[in-house]
Amino acid sequence: MAPRGVGVGGAESAGFSEIPVRFADRSPVSRRLLVKPHRAREPAAARPQNRTLFVLNVPPYCTQESLLRLFSQCGAVASVELQDRPGPGTKPEAKKSKFFSRKPAEGFQVAYVVFKKPAGMMSALKVQEPWVLSPKEHPIRTGLQKWIQEYSSGIVDPEALQSDIDEFMKQHDKRVAELEAVAEAEDGVPDEEGWVKVTRKGRRPGVPRTEAHSLQAIQREKRKRAQKELLNFYSWQRKDAKREHIAQLRKKFEEDKQRIAVMRAERKFKPY
Incomplete structure (x- = not known):
């Protein structure tokens, strides 16, 4: 089958x-795996262009392990990335739980195979003999066997899952305790402006406010009061200007009505 956007003949x-x-x-x-050296406008460090092979038309049942085994025949492979479509590599997310895996691929995929040496990539471009994806030594499960394996892997042991949850909550409580300890250490200590943080546990005795901090607080209150008065003045000025503009529009409207009435009264029938 040909990959999307590339025909067999092309x-x-x-x-x-x-x-x-x-x-x-x-x-x-x-089938045919379509391969060529990877070229990008902005090359990534994880995909050096002289050692990275871009692979299209990868069957959905093909895994990273099988691709690693196949391309290792051409040379030592550093890494294999499988993606649904071409694009920049994304960092694999850390698995939050070992009991759940990502959704399997439903269509043909693309792959980026990074060799340890450029000779491995050049050797892969010259392969002519057919490769076997599922040999007897490394079979790929399909059909009924695959469904049974997916069903069996989906059954979770309640005791093991509970143990994993308990460990996660233990780490979570530890992080929360560390954050609370940091908050308690900062509680009661005035900041650079002289303000003291008050938490739900109540205000704790801290360093007394100095005279400089008191003067800064008084000046800050004066600035806020002056800004509020200025804002109110501008609001009144805008309302007054809007009221005057509406009055001018009404006056102009009345003048236009009178002028139109005069023009209609002066209109006469002139056939010649």
């Missing part, structure tokens, strides 16, 4: 090389 014109792959040794049908 693979070579797009700069891709083809690697034939079969699912098993006895599979009569083979």
